[in-house]
Amino acid sequence: MGLELNVININDVQFGELTEIKESALYINRSELRDLLLEDERLNKVEIEIAHPGESCRILQVADVVEPRAKIEGPCEDFPGAIGKIGRAGEGKTCVLRGTAVVLNDQSEAHDLSQAEDALGFIIDMSGPAADIHLYGKLHNIVVLPYPAEGVSRDGYRVAMKLASLKTAKYLALAGNELKPDDIEIYETPPLTEITKGMEDLPKVAYIFMVHCTSYPAIPGEPVLYGDNIRLFSPTIIHPNEIFDGAIVNPYDGIGTETYVIQNHPVIKELYRRHGKDLCFVGVILTVSRITEPERERSAMMAANMAKFVLGADGVILTKASSGAPDVDLAQTAQRCEDLGVKPVLIIFDRSNRGEVGEVFNLPGARAIVSTANQYETLHLPAVKRTIGKRVTLPSGRTCGGELDKVFRFIRGGLDQEGITNIASVRY
């Protein structure tokens, strides 16, 4: 299956009369986009703002970040199952507007903000120390602020706002579909019957990708995999291209990952880059973290079985979703792989604030661990001139635009599950 990403580099975003791209600048017809998003009756108001890298600006209550992408040709509509008809993602040509992102602001009540420690939710700073540690401060961000209509349930709003961010991503990228791309990225791997041809001597590496944690109450209608809410989910083999091309949308409760990261998945990209050179990338297994011990055991066992006996992997990289409980799923899956002779490597953020490594790694198989930094490192953030999102004053008296102390965990992109950041925790 072959996917061609037509990348258009964008170095500025402004509002304009038409939504178009001229000389690497994206212009947005604000009212047309607003009308498009208001077609969803669950929303009664939508604001759209733009934030530029380097600006003294803080974006509040960030629920997700999505890279603008639109299919140019291929067998599916954009974000199939979520906003498009169900169809095969990962094939054909997709336009990508690089250098920009759709940032989704969450206007839920403060106590409903998923995973948040306070009413600020997850923030993005466009300048200052936070902008250094995460990639979203370096992008031209189109911030979408959807407001729930009267009487819409909490979960109904969560789905509506997620869909609004995906629709925006598609709407913006359509402006680039006819243009000549600045870069073309090609991703192609054949099925298992052919993938090792010419690579018989190279180590076979697979990737086990935990996309969701089912500890949280289900949000009916929430799109995760091809629009499905994947609750009772058994490990499943999927083609890596599908992950790049909109088959997976980050769950609302999923911290440490954004849809942007999934679209630009660093582990998969690196495996592709080295495929045929020093390794053979044999495939991806999707899993979710389960809530009972038998389910966890079953999932760990099946995932390891697939890695060993179907994909024929010599080694496997594992990442996780969400917070504490999935550590156990991760470690158990790694242990089952080790038991079968498939060497596991785990990528995980360090969770303690005392310099110790995260909780659950006394399983001997979980030995090789790559850190993506300690989530409780504190950054002192300066005051900003502008904030986008629900203005709040914290109980401490600090205002949302003033000086703040924030740990990495609550900065969007500061907590990283898949290794897209440029920071790590090192023990001396």
Place this chain on the structure above:
Amino acid sequence: MITKELERSGLPTAQISTMTPIALMVGANRVIPGAGILHPVGNADLDPSEEKRLRRVIVQRALEALKKGIQEQELFQRSA
């Protein structure tokens, strides 16, 4: 952790937990697998009489575990 302190003070303790690897790792001696992270001793998806049976089975197993003399950590698996 609470379990360890209780035992340190002399009270045999049975821990019902869904995260059994963690319970064992931290040092609980009598561990009973729970029914789910969100509902360790029940399951609202079940028919009420089934659910009552499940609750009874889990709590009963915890009580049995307390009676048992053990020399090392034990995981009291559910058979039903």
